[in-house]
């Protein structure tokens with residue numbers, strides 16, 4: 001029998017419920033402590049989900065001494081809260097986006113290495129049996145070489161969404177929908193296609209009053225040789241999260257919104273691929289959709305066993321780098337950004353803030 005890990009949640013807003021639900025579904029986890037800047041919100045949450053309420057994170061860490069802290073606050077406080085939790089001896093599960101800048105994310109990773117505590121970042125789109133199946137086939141070369149990809153996060157958020165105080169601001173949200181929304185799909189793309197080689201991009205404000213972008217367009221080249229267009233919008237009435245990867249032997253498509261099961265994926269063979277080969281690409285019989293439950297099951301299983309985090313929860317930097325490169329390229333008038341030039345862009349390492357091109361009649 002494995003020991004039950006004691007979990008705490010900081011920030012008891014919308015996404016905290018997904019964490020509490022997933023914790024309740026796991027054998028090896030128990031929610032013991034919660035805190036929120038708004039004490040009434042923490043009380044309401046604790047009544048519904050359990051856990052003792054603490055006045056703030058410092059009190060929670062000192063008095064409750066949790067094994068794992070789930071950071072479900074707005075991105076502006078992820079880095080200091082995650083570092084404080086790890087220094088107090090807790091592992092961390094941090095919501096996306098992990099930080100406001102690559103420099104902050106580097107500091108979080110350094111804290112993890114210094115303290116020996118794990119830093120898991122939530123990219124739940126990596127989970128589920130379909131993504132695991134497609135990733136395994138891509139890695140064994142079953143589809144041949146990936147060539148061309150399309151990655152779309154076309155969502156709809158009205159003006160009221162952007163009017164929430166921490167949103168639409170470089171200081172508290174770090175960026176716009178490219179960081180806040182598209183990072184999920186960009187992360188899945190990079191999870192499947194591997195290291196990136198270059199990014200060219202533009203930021204646009206076409207339909208909302210916001211301090212950041214409401215749309216962006218980018219071209220990402222991968223080290224494998226594959227090239228992808230990445231389009232992001234928060235102004236698209238028919239919403240979709242979509243990805244398409246054309247390889248030498250197949251087209252792999254995914255169309256969903258916030259999570260995917262087997263039916264959201266389709267694998268179409270190129271002409272001439274033998275039926276016996278195509279038959280091997282069929283989804284496995286057992287299906288589990290993507291989500292917080294499989295992600296946290298993997299994380300808690302690894303923590304309980306003292307093992308490294310599963311790949312679904314490790315390596316938070318790659319997609320964050322691609323998003324940062326989008327902002328860096330836009331700041332340099334669409335210039336080509338590489339991993340090396342990104343790390344030399346001191347302004348972008350410290351903050352994603354970049355000029356946005358306004359596209360409105362008469363402006």
Ligand SMILES: NC(=O)c1ccc[n+]([C@@H]2O[C@H](COP(=O)([O-])OP(=O)(O)OC[C@H]3O[C@@H](n4cnc5c(N)ncnc54)[C@H](O)[C@@H]3O)[C@@H](O)[C@H]2O)c1
Pocket residue numbers: 010011012013014015016035036037038041072073074075077095096097122124180
């Ligand atoms: N993985 C996903 O699919 C997903 C979905 C939605 C949101 N998110 C991410 O989760 C995070 C939170 O988003 P949300 O939609 O739950 O926001 P939210 O505004 O609903 O909740 C945030 C909560 O944090 C509290 N808070 C703010 N600052 C705090 C502080 N310094 N200390 C303690 N509490 C503080 C707020 O009072 C609020 O209750 C964001 O990073 C967001 O991008 C992830």
